[in-house]
Amino acid sequence: MTDSKRFFDLGKSGLTRRTALKGLAAGAGLMAAPGFVRYSQAQSSAPIKIGFQAHRTGIGAAYGRWYEKTTNAAVKLINDAGGINGRPVEIIVEDDGTDPKRGAEVVAKFASQHKTDIVFGTLFSHVVVGSAPTAGELKIPYYVVSEGYHVASGKLNRWVFQPGITDVRSQVTSVAPWVAANLGKKVTMIYPDYAFGYDHRDYFAPAIKAQGGEVVAQIPIPPTESSFTKYLPQIPADTEVLYHVMVGPGVLTFVKELGEFYGSNKPQLFGFIDSLEAVDINSPGLEFLDGSHFWEGSPRYAQANDSEAQKAYRAAVGIDDNGASTTDAKDVSTAAHMFGCWETLYVIKKAMEDSGYKGPEDRAKLVEATEALTEFKEGPEHPQGDKKFNGKIHQVFGHQNISKVEGGKLNVVHRTSIEDGMYEPEGDYTTQPL
Amino acid sequence: MRGTNTAMTIRRSAAAMLAACAITASQTLPALAHASDRGHVLLLPTGHYIAGAALAVAASFLVLALLPPERLTAFWRRRLPLGSIPDLRLPVSLVSFAVFATLVAAGFIGSRDPLSNPLPLTIWTLLWVGLTLAQGLFGNLWHWLNPWYGPYRLVSRAFGAKAGGDSPLRLPDWVGYWPAFILFFAFAWFELIYPAPDDPARLAIAVGSYWLFSFAAMLAFGFERWSRQGEFLSAFFAMIAHFGIVEGDRQGNGLKLALCWPGAKLNEAEALPPSGALFLLATLASVSFDGFSKTFFWLGLNGINPLELPGRSALVATNSLGLAAMFILLAAIGLLAVLVGERLVRSTQPLQKSTCLFVWSIVPIAHAYHFSHYLTSLLVNGQYALVALSDPFARGWNLFGTAHMPVEAGVAMGANSAWLLWNLQATAIVGGHVLAVLVAHLLAWRLHPSAARASLSQLPLTLLMIGYTVFGLWLLSTATAG
Known part of the structure; x- marks a missing residue:
């Protein structure tokens, strides 16, 4: 399936959750071995501690599992290649229960109890927003993988970064030119009636207008709905593109009812894979999606033109050509987002190396070194593609994929340029004191 | 020292929450809500199952009413x-x-x-x-x-x-x-x-x-x-x-x-004291509330967006009240069912005695719901447990050879698993309620040694059990958060 030898030689043994831990135990054994020069290297050989704020329980748990797998895979490779500044990386997992209040407690625990160097890995926006003030107060760098616009908005603080995944505003903006040019200019938007849906509503409408298109109707759906038939007649008849971003357990019902409403005479459909992340695209009820298009951060299915870096990344994390676990074909990954953990860890590595990071006393230097980064080249460290980083708003910008559902797979038909997703920055964290 | 830390943590958390609220109010925030496996269940004809299950429980009552209790009891006593x-x-x-x-x-x-x-x-x-x-x-x-x-x-x-x-x-x-x-x-x-x-x-x-x-x-x-x-x-x-x-x-x-036979040991069981009866009801109420508290219905009722669940911290007061209310409601309905049943046959037994005897019939329902409610968690977290037990202190040990076993979460994922698990859950719920009807029937015969009176006295309790079958299956098939 993949040729992993070129970039990462993982051998044939699969990576399990404990491999990284085992490596650490071996490192500890080495330190205790006779003849080991402890006095000169005790400081520099101590592991870099990364506090992983993980959604192990609560509504984020399905994503948390894959975030953890990706993180462990990246950390194993980093450690196998000599760690960061010659020191092994140790991941300390704390569950935040996908709960903002606990998120803040976990950040405080990392800073004062575990004394980790940084905090990393949060996905859910409300947990990021709940935790960010604590990170700022305790002056501990906080690298999130959340795709929310909250970091880029300038409303968090100088200690919070999102260098491994693009934000929703950028994603939504970047797909508009392709949608207008290929699917149609009259768009009806169906979205859940809360913040997540509003981001799409607020950023897509002006973006499509700039392409000469228009949003002919906006149909917000109350979040507690689990049947959608009564809303579908609100879709104007002249709709060329139906832009849908429904999420939650009702998604399959939504697609099925949409199919029943339209039959074979349907408009073009464009959605965000967030709706069906970790769900088999061939599930009963989703037949209506055949021929429709989705945004994907990183493609779920292996593509014919995958780079060697992409192939190696997939092999290291343990996903097959269908984006499911190599040990469990039913366990579909959160491929569109989880690559962000991998890339974030390599950004942290780069920033720590650039700043000559030695310990918590260098945290401010680490912040400045991260802010000084400007671009990341596509390759083993950034398998999703090259990226540009804006140090003022602490946000990364990259390519987006538009995939078509064909033959039960998602095939990438377009890759946006980085510029497609650029927007005018609204803040500047570098003016805040450290 | 510890107290100071705790106070600081609380202050920080409060500050964090305030900041979170301020930011939430001033800008929009995306959040991902997983199209969980309940999504596959929502597509199944669960309404038909629920109707069928209710009929099955009702039918079991009718069959029992026609069978001579002596024979049933003799059969039940076999070892x-x-x-x-x-x-x-x-x-x-x-x-x-x-x-x-x-x-x-x-x-x-x-x-x-x-x-x-x-x-x-x-x-x-x-x-x-x-x-x-x-x-x-x-x-x-x-x-x-x-x-x-x-x-x-x-x-x-x-x-x-x-x-x-x-x-x-x-x-x-x-x-x-x-x-x-x-x-x-x-x-x-x-x-x-x-x-x-x-x-x-x-x-x-x-x-x-x-x-x-x-x-x-x-x-x-x-x-x-x-x-x-x-x-x-x-x-x-x-x-x-x-x-x-x-x-x-x-x-x-x-x-x-x-x-x-399942429940046969009840032949020797005495009526529980009222506190014991309430204890049993509390066990059923708690597992039912665990399911209920995650439904879109309950969250919607409390003005909480299930697609952006605020986490347990924000739900402590709401769910504490909910748990207590679930228990009180269940106890009240149970008591009412026994009271009406005893009135129907003009029973001379003290109400406390009959209630505290009939409460035993709650056990198979609680047990069936326990199975159905926790089935997915048992299948997936059971695997995590096997892995963790091999290396309890995270030292890289492999005591039982399971430390590197890949956890297959897929066992509970996808449409096929959803269908299989739903059928297992529905079977368990129906089985538990049928057993409950049987138990209540035999206990009633102990109280009213006439087959007709025993059956009549059970009518309200059977209605309650049919209702609980519907409720239990609804909990397992309605839209839930997470």
Whole structure:
């Protein structure tokens, strides 16, 4: 399936959750071995501690599992290649229960109890927003993988970064030119009636207008709905593109009812894979999606033109050509987002190396070194593609994929340029004191 | 020092929450809500299943009404001897205690990840989910596995006391099952509502303190007495073991085992005191509320967006009230059903006696719902538990050869699994309710030795059970958060 030898030689043994831990135990054994020069290297050989704020329980748990797998895979490779500044990386997992209040407690625990160097890995926006003030107060760098616009908005603080995944505003903006040019200019938007849906509503409408298109109707759906038939007649008849971003357990019902409403005479459909992340695209009820298009951060299915870096990344994390676990074909990954953990860890590595990071006393230097980064080249460290980083708003910008559902797979038909997703920055964290 | 830290943490959390609210109010925020496996269930014809299940429970009542109770009882009393085994209660309990102590230590010094630390996985998945099911299916395994018995025997022997001898203090009769009731509610609150029941260190403090508290109470009031009325796990496990199919009779130094029908041990069961009846109802209320609290219905009722669930911390007050309300409602409806039934046959039995006898029929319903509600968690977290137990202190050990076993979460994912799991759940719910109808019927015959009167007295309770079948299956098929 993949040729992993070129970039990462993982051998044939699969990576399990404990491999990284085992490596650490071996490192500890080495330190205790006779003849080991402890006095000169005790400081520099101590592991870099990364506090992983993980959604192990609560509504984020399905994503948390894959975030953890990706993180462990990246950390194993980093450690196998000599760690960061010659020191092994140790991941300390704390569950935040996908709960903002606990998120803040976990950040405080990392800073004062575990004394980790940084905090990393949060996905859910409300947990990021709940935790960010604590990170700022305790002056501990906080690298999130959340795709929310909250970091880029300038409303968090100088200690919070999102260098491994693009934000929703950028994603939504970047797909508009392709949608207008290929699917149609009259768009009806169906979205859940809360913040997540509003981001799409607020950023897509002006973006499509700039392409000469228009949003002919906006149909917000109350979040507690689990049947959608009564809303579908609100879709104007002249709709060329139906832009849908429904999420939650009702998604399959939504697609099925949409199919029943339209039959074979349907408009073009464009959605965000967030709706069906970790769900088999061939599930009963989703037949209506055949021929429709989705945004994907990183493609779920292996593509014919995958780079060697992409192939190696997939092999290291343990996903097959269908984006499911190599040990469990039913366990579909959160491929569109989880690559962000991998890339974030390599950004942290780069920033720590650039700043000559030695310990918590260098945290401010680490912040400045991260802010000084400007671009990341596509390759083993950034398998999703090259990226540009804006140090003022602490946000990364990259390519987006538009995939078509064909033959039960998602095939990438377009890759946006980085510029497609650029927007005018609204803040500047570098003016805040450290 | 600790107090200062806690105060600081609280202040920080409060500041964080305020900031979060301020930002949430001023800007929009994306969040991902997973199209979970409940999504596949939503596409199944669950309405047909629910109607069919209700009919099945109703039909079982009609069939029972037509069968002569004497024959049923005789049939129910049959036993199939299995032979004798030595009674290993003391050594098994001591091993169990050693394992428990190791797990508590792991809670303090093992991995901080609740899916890698064996303590939360053992307590919540293997013990509360797994052992409860095993007790109800097979019988009183807890009699041996109890981690208090061995240490209690050793300590009492060291102080020269005889097993079963007088305890220093006597638990007054009026106390009944109230201690177990209160402790169970505390446990249920910790499991369902406390923000971090899976946190290894907090759980270690909770279970370690509970062990010490119970041990002290056992030394004070006697092991048997406190296990029956105070220690809620022992009390609960003993009650549901009445439905297990293996019966053990102590004979000399051994145990004589026999196979029996589910619930057959109830033939000898007495009416529970009111506190015991409420204790049983509380166990059903708690597991039902766990399901109910995640439904879009409940969240919508409380103005909470299920697609952007704010986390347990924000739901403590709402769900505490909900849990209490669920219990009160269930107890009130149950009491009303028995009251109306007894009125229908102009019963001369005291209401308390009949209620506290009929409450036994709750057990198979609670057990079936326990199975259905926790099935997915058992299948997935059970695997995490096997992995974690091989390396309890996160030292890279592989004690049982399972440390590197890949956890297959896919067992509970996708449309096919959803169909299979739903069918297993529906079967269990129907089976549990049919058994409940049977149990109630036979208990009614004990109270009213006329087949017609016994059946008539059961009419309201049967309606309640049909209602609960519908409710239980609705909980398992409606849209839920997470």
